[in-house]
Amino acid sequence: MSTDTKIKMGLQCPMPQLDFEYITLGHGSGGLLTNKLLNSGVFKLFSNPFLDKQHDGAIINTSGELAITTDSFVVSPIFFPGGNIGELSVFGTVNDLAMCGARPKYLTLGFILEEGLTMKEFWDVLVGIKWAAEESGVQIITGDTKVVDKGKGDKVFINTTGVGELLPGASIDQNNIKVGDKIIVSGQVATHGVAIMSVRKGLEFETTIESDTRCLHKMVEGLIEQFGQKVKFLRDPTRGGIGTSLTEMSKSASWGINIHQDNLPTDQQVESACELLGLDPLYVANEGIFLTIVDPDIANEAVNILRQHEYGTHAAIIGEIVEDHPGQAVLFSGIGGKRVINMLIGEQLPRIC
């Protein structure tokens, strides 16, 4: 979140007065200290009818098809320009639900805290979670807190598991993809990875490069509401970047993918940073964008709809499904070169999410 939002959220959710400053092993005991930690303000911060029962589990009433997805977050550092691990852990899972064609509804929250984490740091992460959950319209329905000895963790790891209701009219299925379909990206690539890497390497730019961690489901809902099953596939290219996502999509397909490098929306500063750091933007992790494959009839209109959304102003058609080179994604450069896109090999940016 931006500095403004941070101040606003901090005022709205001030840290409670506590008689301890650090997380200790006892806070993970399941006994008195765990109760004290959770009742110090954590339960109140996320209050809702599910959580207020303080049971080990939550009961939800549903019917129809549900999407379920899980993700653990180990990003380092836990605070970075544009966000923190708390927001990331909500938006990451909310976006995975959106990619299933679902409306995010509920989240579970599992913490693994390292002994010695300050309560202030933990509270800031919690406020990030609260803000992101409100932004996304999801409720935290149940959770778990463990503490590991100092040196056996790294401040805080978070698991979120999300439950969403499938959108009426959604039919997200790779089998629907046909030659001629268009590939759209909803925003600029490589922003999140470069934001994290800049902090780690102590790089400074004219303006700070901020992570684009944010929720994408409203954009997805807009598309599915308008175009139904003409929206054929959705993927948020996080770890591994769009290069890995495109390779995964095409690898066992009877068709190929062409991507036009000149059409890839990138921020000038992010691009310069990538050059400086020796990173290929195709493989840099993203958070706040998604790829979609749509019927060619609606591609231009879909881009226009995305561009009306605050997170979609840079949306663009970047390629298409072709008969050539089945099972492969190929990148065409502006000066006429072409190369096969492969998966990320090794790890260029460990612990990016």
Added chain:
Amino acid sequence: MSTDTKIKMGLQCPMPQLDFEYITLGHGSGGLLTNKLLNSGVFKLFSNPFLDKQHDGAIINTSGELAITTDSFVVSPIFFPGGNIGELSVFGTVNDLAMCGARPKYLTLGFILEEGLTMKEFWDVLVGIKWAAEESGVQIITGDTKVVDKGKGDKVFINTTGVGELLPGASIDQNNIKVGDKIIVSGQVATHGVAIMSVRKGLEFETTIESDTRCLHKMVEGLIEQFGQKVKFLRDPTRGGIGTSLTEMSKSASWGINIHQDNLPTDQQVESACELLGLDPLYVANEGIFLTIVDPDIANEAVNILRQHEYGTHAAIIGEIVEDHPGQAVLFSGIGGKRVINMLIGEQLPRIC
């Protein structure tokens, strides 16, 4: 699981031939190495129609009330007499669902691996998960794998989130509890905690004390099928032990709890180990037992039903709900003493689950 089961499962699920021996950061990149790791045999091990799609999320079709619960597992060491972190992470969540009065159906699985973990260790954990999932009748429907740098984790942490369907006739609600109701425990206390502690302290006994990690939902189903809403409350007293669970149950109630120490089923060796280690069995973590509060009319019959189950042979009525000392649980010793039971203070056994 027992040594016999281990051998049998090992034969049934031999480790695949791999060209790497250790987990590296690249295995958490989301790129080629992550794909290689998962396709090396992990996906095959847990194969089911949900997981086989290899999407970021799973779609389940449901109706009615669902229980959802989440738990992270950080037990150390990851292999201990009677089990490993893999089994624990399945049974722990399956049991939390059972305590909601639900039949466990689906699990999500999130790994945080430490760089340098051997593939052999990881595989043994995976086989533990497979065995426990089969025992419990649950399917692993989606997952996530992250890797953290050496020294920033501790071999493997696991999060499981479980989804279960509420049993017809179940009405597990603390508000149904009335004075006169009986408190039953399904088996011997303190076994899991002492098993872990013995390994850590290098203690040896005549026979090895094995963790009682196992699934409890079949016993719970047996009770609810027979007695419906006369089964009023369920709780598995894991971290914090039965002392903490009894305190939590009674703390804001208009009634009190009496517990008769002589009726508490304990293993002689476990009791001796507790004395040796200076542990109060009331606060030692359990895995394979549960507490239930039932209508007095059915208490004896409920104990008989539990005792017919292989995990319930030591089931016993250990106390009752009383008018006296509302909000408190009181322990009566065999020699006429009594003391108030409080929550576990501090942490006597860190990282027990």
